[in-house]
Amino acid sequence: MPELPEVETVRRGLGPAMVGARFTRVTLRRPNLRFPFPERFAERLAGATVVDLARRAKYLTAGLDTGETLIMHLGMSGRFDVALPDGANLSPGDFYLDGALGTPKHDHVVMAMSNGATVTYNDARRFGFMDLVPTDGLATCRHFARMGVEPLGDGLSAQAIARLFRHRITPLKSALLDQRLIAGLGNIYVCEALHRAGLHPELPAGALARADGSPTPKARLLARVIRDVLTEAVAAGGSTLRDYVRTDGSSGAFQHRFRVYDRSGETCTTRKCTGTVARLVQAGRSTFYCTTCQSLPVDRVSPQGRVAHNERTGKRSRTDC
Structure with a gap:
């Protein structure tokens, strides 16, 4: 599953194709990914302009001028391919080590942008998803309401x-x-x-x-x-x-x-x-x-990861690190 650095890399790659551009047409090739698409999903995106493209944890968020935010999650095998206006395709189409991944039959969402770029979401396992939520309620939406601090933000100290x-x-x-x-x-x-x-x-x-x-x-x-x-x-x-x-x-x-x-x-x-x-x-x-530079005293933790009793004293031990 892509982790934070991979999602951030994808965000940076999508930025030039999406930020400032308008969705001219959105094509859904199936009714759902991990979850069903939101009601009138393609219709609500069509005509909307991407104001910004950000990342929250392992999620991508595209703020729209309609007052909604598009939330995108890659799941286990999701990827975005970007085709440029001059016909150049930034993805070889079947780059994954598993030959079934990255093939056109797994292209589930195709987004045509006003700048001529085409952004295609491909997901063989379909564990990714997309959602639309009000921008002013983004922080408290069901995806982010219980989410912790950002490890690359000022909150982690x-x-x-x-x-x-x-x-x-x-x-x-x-x-x-x-x-x-x-x-x-x-x-x-x-x-x-x-x-x-x-x-x-x-x-x-x-x-x-x-x-x-x-x-x-x-x-x-x-x-x-x-x-x-x-x-x-x-x-x-x-x-x-x-x-x-x-x-x-x-x-x-x-x-x-x-x-x-x-x-x-x-x-x-x-x-x-x-x-x-x-x-x-x-x-x-x-x-x-x-096993050496990350060693742990035997009286600190059991093999199952639970705090263990010291075999000699019978008491729980604590040593600040």
């Missing part, structure tokens, strides 16, 4: 991490993936950020807050490396593993910079570290971490 995670015994990785706390973080980039911060994925999230609620040094480091990892990934055009490509059809490049993700059994890339990358499963997702 060491203080915010301490406030959000204080008293939580849930594993740190699970807390970071909770979209109600921090919106937009996904499996790949959480693994990479935790490795850079030297934090074990099963550490209780509350360990990043001191007793008085202030952030620990590791909370400050984590806030910084989350931003660093996401910024680097956006600059690299995201990560291409299976389903994701950019709007010009090219693949992202951040996968070549993975330090731990999908590197199980390999030597840690951290300078002077001799540890090995290991894999564990948390909530059905693969987690990759270094």
Whole structure:
């Protein structure tokens, strides 16, 4: 599933074709994606001008001059192809590693723009969706009402991490993936950020807050490396593993910079570290971490990710990070 850097890369690719342009015709080739299209969807878009194109977590939002906002989610395999007025197509049409993906039979929404560009939404698995909501109610709509802070915005700081995670015994990785706390973080980039911060994925999230609620040094480091990892990934055009490509059809490049993700059994890339990358499963997702520079005392967390009792004292232990 495309994560925040991939969605941001798509947003930047769509901008020149959509912002300032008017929908001259919208063609729906099926009645639904993951959900049915909104009532009179194509009709409501036709004639509307795209005022701005933004991103909220893993969602794209196109503000319209009609007072509505078009919300777009890529799901697992969604992609946008952009054809330019001169006839050049910015996508090779079948770039995905899985040959069934990216083919014309999965072109479900075709948007003709007043500047001559044609934007086509292709989605083999149809887990993506589109919606139209009033712009003045965007923040409180059903998609965003319970969404947490943006990891690339001003809202994510060491203080915010301490406030959000204080008293939580849930594993740190699970807390970071909770979209109600921090919106937009996904499996790949959480693994990479935790490795850079030297934090074990099963550490209780509350360990990043001191007793008085202030952030620990590791909370400050984590806030910084989350931003660093996401910024680097956006600059690299995201990560291409299976389903994701950019709007010009090219693949992202951040996968070549993975330090731990999908590197199980390999030597840690951290300078002077001799540890090995290991894999564990948390909530059905693969987690990759270094057994040495992300080590965790055995009395901190059980194999299931729960706070464990110290075998020697029989008491719960707590050590701020």
